[in-house]
Amino acid sequence: MRLELLGLSKRYPGCVANDAVSLKVEAGEIHAILGENGAGKSTLMKMIYGVVKPDEGQMLWNNKEVEIKGPAHARQLGMGMVFQHFSLFETLTVAENIALYLDPSELGSMAALRQHIEQVANEYGLAINPDRKVGSLSVGEQQRVEIIRCLIQDIQLLILDEPTAVLTPAEAEHLIKVLKQLAAKGCSILFISHKLHEVNALCDRATVLRAGKVTGSCVPRDTSPAEMARLMLGDGLTLTKAFEPGPSGDVLLQLKDIEVPPTDHFAIHLRQLNLSLRRGEIIGLAGVAGNGQDELVDLLNGELSATKGQVLLAGEPIQRLGVQQRRHKGMAVVPADRIGRGAVATMSLSENNLLTGCITHGAKAGLIDWKVVSARAERIISHYKVKTSGKTEMAGSLSGGNLQKFILGREIEQAPQVLVCFHPTWGVDVGAANLIHQQLIKLRDQGAAILLLSEDLDELYLLSDRLGALCAGQLSPVAPKSEVSLERLGQWMAGQFDAQHDKETCHAD
Numbered sequence: 001m002r003l004e005l006l007g008l009s010k011r012y013p014g015c016v017a018n019d020a021v022s023l024k025v026e027a028g029e030i031h032a033i034l035g036e037n038g039a040g041k042s043t044l045m046k047m048i049y050g051v052v053k054p055d056e057g058q059m060l061w062n063n064k065e066v067e068i069k070g071p072a073h074a075r076q077l078g079m080g081m082v083f084q085h086f087s088l089f090e091t092l093t094v095a096e097n098i099a100l101y102l103d104p105s106e107l108g109s110m111a112a113l114r115q116h117i118e119q120v121a122n123e124y125g126l127a128i129n130p131d132r133k134v135g136s137l138s139v140g141e142q143q144r145v146e147i148i149r150c151l152i153q154d155i156q157l158l159i160l161d162e163p164t165a166v167l168t169p170a171e172a173e174h175l176i177k178v179l180k181q182l183a184a185k186g187c188s189i190l191f192i193s194h195k196l197h198e199v200n201a202l203c204d205r206a207t208v209l210r211a212g213k214v215t216g217s218c219v220p221r222d223t224s225p226a227e228m229a230r231l232m233l234g235d236g237l238t239l240t241k242a243f244e245p246g247p248s249g250d251v252l253l254q255l256k257d258i259e260v261p262p263t264d265h266f267a268i269h270l271r272q273l274n275l276s277l278r279r280g281e282i283i284g285l286a287g288v289a290g291n292g293q294d295e296l297v298d299l300l301n302g303e304l305s306a307t308k309g310q311v312l313l314a315g316e317p318i319q320r321l322g323v324q325q326r327r328h329k330g331m332a333v334v335p336a337d338r339i340g341r342g343a344v345a346t347m348s349l350s351e352n353n354l355l356t357g358c359i360t361h362g363a364k365a366g367l368i369d370w371k372v373v374s375a376r377a378e379r380i381i382s383h384y385k386v387k388t389s390g391k392t393e394m395a396g397s398l399s400g401g402n403l404q405k406f407i408l409g410r411e412i413e414q415a416p417q418v419l420v421c422f423h424p425t426w427g428v429d430v431g432a433a434n435l436i437h438q439q440l441i442k443l444r445d446q447g448a449a450i451l452l453l454s455e456d457l458d459e460l461y462l463l464s465d466r467l468g469a470l471c472a473g474q475l476s477p478v479a480p481k482s483e484v485s486l487e488r489l490g491q492w493m494a495g496q497f498d499a500q501h502d503k504e505t506c507h508a509d
């Protein structure tokens with residue numbers, strides 16, 4: 001037996017994150033950990049990897065009892081972990097980040113390490129330039145660095161906390177192949193994912209956690225995704241069917257011949273962007289991470305300026321307006337990375353609510369009305385079923401999916417005219433993703449215009465009225481969803497479109 005957990009428990013003030021969890025993982029087994037947001041999955045993985053110390057329980061590693069002193073000890077034993085929130089230094093390069101992760105005795109010259117990174121990257125098809133600064137990488141690319149740095153050492157257990165959440169379907173499919181290869185070599189894998197069809201395709205066994213306790217197990221190959229969802233969430237779950245396109249109105253957000261040159265060597269050049277987003281519609285943009293999504297969100301948010309072209313909000317040019325002024329005019333943005341940009345980890349939920357919410361609620365003439373701010377935070381917590389001990393809890397101690405629900409709720413509740421959201425259901429369980437989808441459609445039906453950037457094609461097809469793709473900083477045609485086959489969208493994602501045609505399509509709306 002590669003790994004055996006016997007009655008592991010971990011308590012935090014006001015919550016039992018893990019309650020006497022027992023689990024067995026064989027050599028070469030791919031074992032899924034399932035559970036709704038806040039069920040205790042990440043905490044369990046962090047205890048195995050030595051990031052969090054258990055309050056009680058025992059752990060056997062290759063049939064011998066161990067007490068993991070910390071992540072360095074876990075790595076020495078042959079464990080690797082890909083975290084849900086990246087543990088990378090943004091100001092260092094890919095190679096420097098990986099060097100920091102390795103034991104000094106394993107580290108040769110930087111040139112040799114660079115070569116090794118390229119070799120692993122090529123072997124697993126996870127293209128990355130070792131000399132790029134991590135801060136300039138997209139979320140998907142940062143995820144690749146996390147994965148490569150585990151694969152660079154000989155590992156016997158790889159722990160992955162939602163590794164495919166930010167990968168494109170093709171990348172996720174590729175990763176699944178890589179994991180199968182690794183398992184065939186005898187490496188055990190612990191795999192957390194909310195994407196149940198992936199669990200179904202990949203995993204040998206699954207353990208279900210609910211409120212910190214093991215409540216069931218199954219063999220995913222013999223269990224349908226719907227049955228697994230029911231095991232996790234109980235019988236009350238109703239899965240969303242496709243939403244009907246709604247009637248759209250006048251153009252609310254318009255990009256005209258936008259040109260944004262790269263701000264650093266690795267940023268993407270946005271070229272000739274033309275887009276008209278109407279009241280009451282959702283435009284979904286597909287695309288592989290690192291094709292200009294970050295730059296487009298920054299442009300719309302007011303953090304990047306265009307050197308050519310215009311950004312118009314309800315016909316008014318806004319490119320000279322800052323972030324706050326745009327928010328006053330009814331724009332809201334949900335960024336890709338929830339910690340750092342979406343929320344401040346060391347601030348409470350109330351304070352995080354104030355960060356963007358104060359523009360529409362809670363502050364007048366520079367004075368904060370904490371009663372209003374707290375009441376709003378409480379409303380978001382209850383409406384979006386955010387699992388937390390309360391509005392005073394620090395954002396950083398929430399589970400990933402619960403923080404995502406809070407951030408989404410905070411932006412939707414401001415009733416924006418235009419909502420730009422990037423990966424809206426990243427790391428969110430099926431029940432909560434359902435709720436977020438319904439709220440986005442409700443916002444659309446109230447007349448808001450929504451630009452949705454996602455790598456989850458199912459989600460894009462479910463929610464969007466019109467679909468397009470971003471590739472190498474250029475926008476494909478944007479056409480009604482019924483006219484965009486999966487094959488066509490795939491071609492657009494790969495850049496097979498004529499930029500001039502795109503301009504005509506968008507202007508024609």
Ligand SMILES: Nc1ncnc2c1ncn2[C@@H]1O[C@H](COP(=O)(O)OP(=O)(O)OP(=O)(O)O)[C@@H](O)[C@H]1O
Pocket residue numbers: 012013015016017035036037038039040041042043044084387388396397398399400401402427429
């Ligand atoms: N450092 C911490 N301080 C206080 N509470 C914490 C801390 N870390 C986790 N928790 C709480 O423990 C519970 C389990 O969290 P955990 O992150 O393990 O859930 P999860 O199943 O991984 O959720 P998700 O699917 O959203 O990532 C949650 O209620 C969370 O708020």
